[in-house]
Amino acid sequence: MGKRLILQKNFDGFDSDEEIRVNLSAPIQLTHLFLNHFLKQESAAFINITSALASLPLPILPVYSATKAGLHSYTLSLRQQLKNSNIKVFELAPPTTETEMLNGFKQSDLKGVSVMKPQELVKLSIDGILNDKWEIYPGASGSLKLLSRIWPDFALSRMSHQFQQANLKENS
Numbered sequence: 001m002g003k004r005l006i007l008q009k010n011f012d013g014f015d016s017d018e019e020i021r022v023n024l025s026a027p028i029q030l031t032h033l034f035l036n037h038f039l040k041q042e043s044a045a046f047i048n049i050t051s052a053l054a055s056l057p058l059p060i061l062p063v064y065s066a067t068k069a070g071l072h073s074y075t076l077s078l079r080q081q082l083k084n085s086n087i088k089v090f091e092l093a094p095p096t097t098e099t100e101m102l103n104g105f106k107q108s109d110l111k112g113v114s115v116m117k118p119q120e121l122v123k124l125s126i127d128g129i130l131n132d133k134w135e136i137y138p139g140a141s142g143s144l145k146l147l148s149r150i151w152p153d154f155a156l157s158r159m160s161h162q163f164q165q166a167n168l169k170e171n172s
């Protein structure tokens with residue numbers, strides 16, 4: 001779940017705990033609950049769903065972005081710890097995808113953003129899993145990850161530009 005949050009405007013009463021529990025605590029706790037069972041299988045896999053925003057925050061989704069970066073980090077550690085085991089550890093970082101999650105956004109938030117069809121995301125995800133691609137960053141997720149590494153300041157200013165526009169509009 002991802003909640004739009006303009007910190008100077010609608011911070012009062014904002015429940016960030018729920019977002020952190022659903023996006024970060026739950027996958028970590030589920031991993032711990034399933035681990036012993038998975039270790040007894042011939043082969044098994046964890047597939048953690050992060051986001052394009054795991055590499056670079058979208059300031060209008062500050063808590064969501066932080067949970068996805070956190071889950072990305074946990075997944076890196078998990079993969080290292082299970083390196084010589086029967087368990088594979090995948091990370092799927094979808095780009096903006098046409099699901100119900102987008103209903104929580106304003107049209108202006110999505111201006112200029114390319115939205116992937118779920119069918120396309122599923123196809124690319126399955127291809128990645130079948131090819132043991134541990135980090136699956138389809139479409140714009142891959143570009144964002146690359147940009148955040150080679151030109152981090154520019155990438156963040158692009159993401160913030162969208163937030164500034166929304167902030168100005170909602171304050172006018």
Ligand SMILES: NC(=O)c1ccc[n+]([C@@H]2O[C@H](COP(=O)([O-])OP(=O)(O)OC[C@H]3O[C@@H](n4cnc5c(N)ncnc54)[C@H](OP(=O)(O)O)[C@@H]3O)[C@@H](O)[C@H]2O)c1
Nearest residue numbers: 001022049050051052093094095096097098099100101102
């Ligand atoms: N759509 C995107 O653009 C996008 C981009 C990057 C990453 N993702 C990630 O992809 C994953 C799936 O998202 P989606 O796009 O399929 O979103 P979605 O259509 O809104 O589905 C969200 C799912 O999370 C469950 N959920 C929401 N709030 C919950 C809560 N408080 N407690 C327990 N379950 C809760 C919903 O359960 P109910 O159906 O029972 O309500 C639903 O199954 C998420 O991890 C999301 O962060 C999505």
